[in-house]
Amino acid sequence: MTKDIQEELSDLVACCLAQLGWLENYPEKISLELPTDNRFGDFTTNISLKLSKLLKRPPQAIAAELVFCLQREISKTSLQKIVTQVKVEGVGFVNFYLKENYFYDKLKVIIAQGKAALRSTNGAGRKVLIEFVSANPTGSLSVAHARQAAVGDCLANILAFIGFDVQREYYLNDEGNQINILGGSVDLRLKELQGQKIEFPENYYQGDYIYDIAREADKQKIKDTSLGDFAADYILRIIKQELIDFGVNFDCWYSQKQLAKSGKIEQAFSRLKEKGFLYEQDGALWFKSTSFGDDKDRVIIKSDGSQTYLAPDIAYHEDKFNRGFSWLINLWGPDHHGYINRIKAAIEAFGHKPDELSVIIVQLATIFRNGQPVQMSTRRGQYITLREVLDEVGADAARFFFLMRRTSSHLDFDLEVAKKQSAENPVFYVQYAYARICSILRSSAIEIKNDLDLSVLKEKEELSLIKKLLEFDTILNICRATCDPYMLTVYLQELSESFHKFYDLHRVLDQGEVLTCARLALIKGVKIVLSCGLELLGITQPEKM
RNA sequence: GCCCCUGUAGCGCAAUGGAUAGCGCACUAGCCUCCGGAGCUAGUGGUACAGGUUCGACUCCUGUCAGGGGCACCA
Numbered sequence: 243m244t245k246d247i248q249e250e251l252s253d254l255v256a257c258c259l260a261q262l263g264w265l266e267n268y269p270e271k272i273s274l275e276l277p278t279d280n281r282f283g284d285f286t287t288n289i290s291l292k293l294s295k296l297l298k299r300p301p302q303a304i305a306a307e308l309v310f311c312l313q314r315e316i317s318k319t320s321l322q323k324i325v326t327q328v329k330v331e332g333v334g335f336v337n338f339y340l341k342e343n344y345f346y347d348k349l350k351v352i353i354a355q356g357k358a359a360l361r362s363t364n365g366a367g368r369k370v371l372i373e374f375v376s377a378n379p380t381g382s383l384s385v386a387h388a389r390q391a392a393v394g395d396c397l398a399n400i401l402a403f404i405g406f407d408v409q410r411e412y413y414l415n416d417e418g419n420q421i422n423i424l425g426g427s428v429d430l431r432l433k434e435l436q437g438q439k440i441e442f443p444e445n446y447y448q449g450d451y452i453y454d455i456a457r458e459a460d461k462q463k464i465k466d467t468s469l470g471d472f473a474a475d476y477i478l479r480i481i482k483q484e485l486i487d488f489g490v491n492f493d494c495w496y497s498q499k500q501l502a503k504s505g506k507i508e509q510a511f512s513r514l515k516e517k518g519f520l521y522e523q524d525g526a527l528w529f530k531s532t533s534f535g536d537d538k539d540r541v542i543i544k545s546d547g548s549q550t551y552l553a554p555d556i557a558y559h560e561d562k563f564n565r566g567f568s569w570l571i572n573l574w575g576p577d578h579h580g581y582i583n584r585i586k587a588a589i590e591a592f593g594h595k596p597d598e599l600s601v602i603i604v605q606l607a608t609i610f611r612n613g614q615p616v617q618m619s620t621r622r623g624q625y626i627t628l629r630e631v632l633d634e635v636g637a638d639a640a641r642f643f644f645l646m647r648r649t650s651s652h653l654d655f656d657l658e659v660a661k662k663q664s665a666e667n668p669v670f671y672v673q674y675a676y677a678r679i680c681s682i683l684r685s686s687a688i689e690i691k692n693d694l695d696l697s698v699l700k701e702k703e704e705l706s707l708i709k710k711l712l713e714f715d716t717i718l719n720i721c722r723a724t725c726d727p728y729m730l731t732v733y734l735q736e737l738s739e740s741f742h743k744f745y746d747l748h749r750v751l752d753q754g755e756v757l758t759c760a761r762l763a764l765i766k767g768v769k770i771v772l773s774c775g776l777e778l779l780g781i782t783q784p785e786k787m
Numbered sequence: 788g789c790c791c792c793u794g795u796a797g798c799g800c801a802a803u804g805g806a807u808a809g810c811g812c813a814c815u816a817g818c819c820u821c822c823g824g825a826g827c828u829a830g831u832g833g834u835a836c837a838g839g840u841u842c843g844a845c846u847c848c849u850g851u852c853a854g855g856g857g858c859a860c861c862a
Contacts, residue, residue, distance in 0.1 A: 275803080275805090276803095277805090277806085278802080278805075278806070279806075279807085281806085281807095282805095282806065286805090286806095288804090288805065288843095291805080291842060291843075292842090294842060295841090295842070300842090301842065331806080332805085332806045333805085333806075333842070333843075334842080335805075335806070378862065380862095415862070418861095418862070419861070419862065420861085420862055524860085525860095526860060528860095537789095537790095540860090541860045542860095543860090544860040545860065546860085548860090550859095550860065550861085550862090551861070551862050575857095576791065576792075576856055576857060577856080577857055577858085578857090579790070579791050579792090579856095579857070580790065580791085580857075580858065603791075603792085605791090605792060605793090605855095605856080606792095606855085606856070608855085646800090647800080650791090650792065650793095651792065651793065652792065652793065652855065652856080654799080656799090659799090662825095663825050666799090666811060666812060667811095667825090668811085670825060671811090671825080671826090673825095674823080674825050674826075675826090677823075677825090678822085678823055678825090678826080681822075681823055682822050682823085684822095685822060686822080716803085717803095719803090720803050723803070724803075729803085732801065732802090735801090735810080735811095736801095736809095736810090739810080742826055742827065743826095743827070743828095745822080745823095745826075745827080746818085746824095746826065746827040746828080747827080747828095749821075749822065750822055751821095751822045752821095752822080786823095787823085787825075
C-alpha cells in the first residue's frame with residue numbers, strides 16, 4: 243500500500259548517493275523503513291550510519307549532505323506535494339515527513355476499494371507448494387498437528403494474498419511399517435472382540451479407537467492383510483473432517499503408495515546414481531549427503547532390501563519441483579530438525595538451490611488448564627487431540643492461540659484463557675474491536691459520501707490509527723520473509739488497541755456531518771483491515787458478540 | 788555425548804540490528820445521564836551471567852548457568 247512512495251523515495255536516495263559518488267560504497271539494497279515511533283517521521287533510513295565507516299566520516303555529516311541533495315531532488319519532482327520535510331535526526335538517521343493529505347488519500351483508497359486496496363502482487367505469481375500436517379493416518383490429529391495446520395494454512399493465506407500461486411499439500415504416509423502395525427493392532431483387537439486371548443505389543447496402537455475400527459472391519463468382513471489399508475482409510479476420513487472443522491482445506495493429498503507405484507523413486511535413484519551420489523556399503527545403499535554439508539551419509543535402502551523413509555521423500559521432493567513449483571515450504575515437527583540437511587542435500591543433488599526449500603520447524607504446544615500442564619501419555623494413546631481443543635474453545639480461539647507465538651518457539655496454550663472474554667484473551671480483544679465498529683456503523687444514519695473531507699481528522703489518535711492501517715502490507719511482507727504468520731496476530735492486537743484508544747477519546751456519532759462522516763470513514767477503514775487480517779488468520783469476523 | 792527451541796517487570800508475553808524496550812494479568816488511583824466498560828487513562832516494576840562483533844545488541848557470535856524438546860539401517 244505504501245509501497246509506491248516508499249519505492250520512489252528509496253530510488254531517490256539511490257540517485258542522490260550516485261550523485262555524491264557514494265553508491266558504489268553501498269552494496270546493500272537501499273530501502274526505507276518504517277520508524278519505530280511517529281516522532282521520527284513517516285519513513286527513515288539508516289544509510290548514513292552504514293556509510294560512516296566506509297567513508298571514514300561522521301554519520302551526521304554524511305546525512306546532512308544527503309539531506310541537502312534529497313531536498314533539491316524532491317523539489318524537482320511531484321514528491322514535493324507529499325513530502326514536507328527531510329531531516330537528520332538522532333545519531334544520523336535521515337527521516338522523511340509526509341503531508342497528512344497523503345494519508346487521507348490512502349485511507350480513501352481503502353474505503354473505495356476495500357480489501358482489493360490491501361492486496362499486493364509481490365509474489366508475482368510464483369508457484370509455491372506448502373506441505374504441512376502430513377500426519378500418518380494412524381490416529382486423530384494431536385495438538386502438535388493442530389499448530390502446524392494453523393500455521394501452514396495461515397501462511398498459505400498470506401502468500402496467496404500477496405500474489406503467490408499457492409498450493410496446500412498433505413503428504414499421506416499410506417503404506418509401510420506404521421500402516422502394517424496399524425493393521426496388526428486392528429487384527430488383534432478383532433480377535434480380542436471375538437473372545438480370543440491376545441498379547442498386545444507395546445509398540446502397537448493402544449487407543450480405544452482401534453476397537454471401533456475393529457468392529458467396523460468385522461461388520462464389513464475385512465480381515466488379515468487388508469486391515470491396514472482399511473484402518474488407514476477409516477482414520478483418514480476422521481482426519482479430513484477434523485481439518486475441515488478447523489477450517490483447513492488441502493488442495494492435494496499426495497499418496498506415498500501412489501508415489502511408490504509410479505516408479506518415480508527408482509527414477510530418482512538412477513538419476514542420483516548417474517550423478518555419483520549413491521554407493522553401496524555393508525549391504526545397504528547410501529546417499530552421499532555429506533557432499534552437501536550433512537554430517538553423515540544416509541541409508542536409503544537397508545541391508546534387508548527395504549527402503550528407509552528418506553527414499554520416497556527424496557523422490558517426493560524432486561517431484562514437487564517437477565510439478566512446476568519453484569519454492570517449497572515444509573512445516574515439520576521438532577523431531578524432524580535433523581532431517582533438514584538430508585532433504586536439502588537431496589534437492590541440491592538434483593541441481594536445485596538450497597533456498598528453494600524452506601523448512602519451518604513448528605515447535606510443540608503444551609496444553610495448560612488453569613496454569614497447570616495437562617498430562618498426556620502417547621504410550622497409552624492418550625494425547626490431547628485437535629478435536630478436544632476444538633470442542634472446548636472453538637476454532638477461532640484455537641487458531642489464534644496456535645499462531646500467537648513465533649512458530650519456532652514453544653507455545654503454552656491455556657484452555658481457560660482461550661475461553662475468557664477479556665483483554666487477557668487476544669482473540670476476543672480483536673474481535674471486540676471489530677464488533678464495536680460494526681455496532682457504530684449500524685447506529686449511524688449518515689452515509690459516507692464520495693466527496694469525503696478527511697482533513698478534519700487532526701487528532702493524534704486519528705492520524706496514528708490511519709498510519710497503523712497502512713502498516714498492513716509491511717507486516718504481510720515480514721510474514722513472508724520470516725515464513726511465519728505470527729506477526730500478523732501481533733499487528734491485529736496493536737491495531738485493535740489503537741482503535742480502542744481512539745474510541746475512548748473521540749466520539750464518532752453526532753459530531754456534525756463533516757466530522758462524523760470523516761470518523762465513520764476512519765473506522766470503516768479499520769473494519770476493512772481487521773476483517774482482512776482475521777480472514778487471513780482463518781478467524782471469523784463477528785458483527786455482534 | 789550431539790542437535791534444536793527458550794531465558795525480558797511477581798506471572799504470561801512483544802519489540803523486520805536502530806532512536807526513550809512495549810502490552811496484558813496482578814496491585815494502586817481514576818473514567819459509563821455519552822456510539823458496546825468484553826473498553827480506556829495514570830502509577831509501580833525488567834533484557835539470566837561473562838566476553839565478543841557493530842557507529843549502535845533484547846536481537847548476531849562464543850562460553851557459562853537454567854528450563855523444554857529431539858537423536859535410529861523408525862516413520
